[in-house]
Amino acid sequence: MQEIGLLNVGALIWFIVLWIGYTRFAHFKAKRSGMSLSAVMGTMRKEWVRQMLIRELRIPDAALVSNLERNVTFLASSSMLVLAGLLTVFVSTGRLQAVLIDVPFYIESSTFILHFKLMVLIVIYVYAFFTFTWSMRQYGLVAVSIGAAPSPKEALADPEKAEVCIRAVSKVIDLAAHTYNYGLRSYYFSLSVLAWFINGWFFIGASTLVLVVLYHREFRSRPLIELKKLVDYKKEE
Numbered sequence: 001m002q003e004i005g006l007l008n009v010g011a012l013i014w015f016i017v018l019w020i021g022y023t024r025f026a027h028f029k030a031k032r033s034g035m036s037l038s039a040v041m042g043t044m045r046k047e048w049v050r051q052m053l054i055r056e057l058r059i060p061d062a063a064l065v066s067n068l069e070r071n072v073t074f075l076a077s078s079s080m081l082v083l084a085g086l087l088t089v090f091v092s093t094g095r096l097q098a099v100l101i102d103v104p105f106y107i108e109s110s111t112f113i114l115h116f117k118l119m120v121l122i123v124i125y126v127y128a129f130f131t132f133t134w135s136m137r138q139y140g141l142v143a144v145s146i147g148a149a150p151s152p153k154e155a156l157a158d159p160e161k162a163e164v165c166i167r168a169v170s171k172v173i174d175l176a177a178h179t180y181n182y183g184l185r186s187y188y189f190s191l192s193v194l195a196w197f198i199n200g201w202f203f204i205g206a207s208t209l210v211l212v213v214l215y216h217r218e219f220r221s222r223p224l225i226e227l228k229k230l231v232d233y234k235k236e237e
Contacts, residue, residue: 076132138176
């Protein structure tokens with residue numbers, strides 16, 4: 001612990017607190033206020049499934065799920081490539097030190113500390129990989145659920161069954177999307193770890209900046225305002 005240093009330990013703790021704290025805060029605020037991208041998209045997913053049940057041809061719905069799954073697959077594959085790069089750097093920290101020595105405000109670090117910082121990045125991208133692959137599997141479940149959904153005639157004849165299908169399928173889509181968001185956040189926060197290689201203060205600042213960006217996009221962005229108008233309009237109909 002002494003070799004790592006108090007600044008590095010404090011910066012890492014601050015990073016973890018921000019990441020976990022924001023995840024819990026975003027979940028709580030979305031449920032309480034409803035004014036967040038995840039809450040608005042949850043409402044729209046229910047409407048999507050509701051509209052799907054009255055369509056005879058569900059090719060567009062299957063294509064939409066496939067497109068969402070493709071995005072997740074790309075990031076899962078990217079996580080593996082990043083991990084390969086990090087492991088390469090891990091065994092050649094001498095070259096990394098030679099590059100960092102010319103960076104302004106760089107605080108010289110031992111090989112052990114550089115390995116420790118690289119291990120933090122490796123853990124983040126391992127987490128991202130498992131998160132994205134779980135999201136992929138959930139989108140696969142969504143595709144099967146669409147195939148098993150009642151036909152328009154069955155939905156009309158049995159409204160209760162239709163409502164159960166709407167709640168279940170939209171919930172699985174929500175879970176897949178939330179899992180995708182967790183993986184995406186790990187990408188955002190991993191970028192702040194890059195500042196840690198310069199010094200701990202930069203790491204603290206970068207982590208805070210990432211949180212501000214995430215908050216603005218989730219709760220204050222222009223797409224949210226426009227989508228909220230659409231959701232409110234549908235409720236008034």
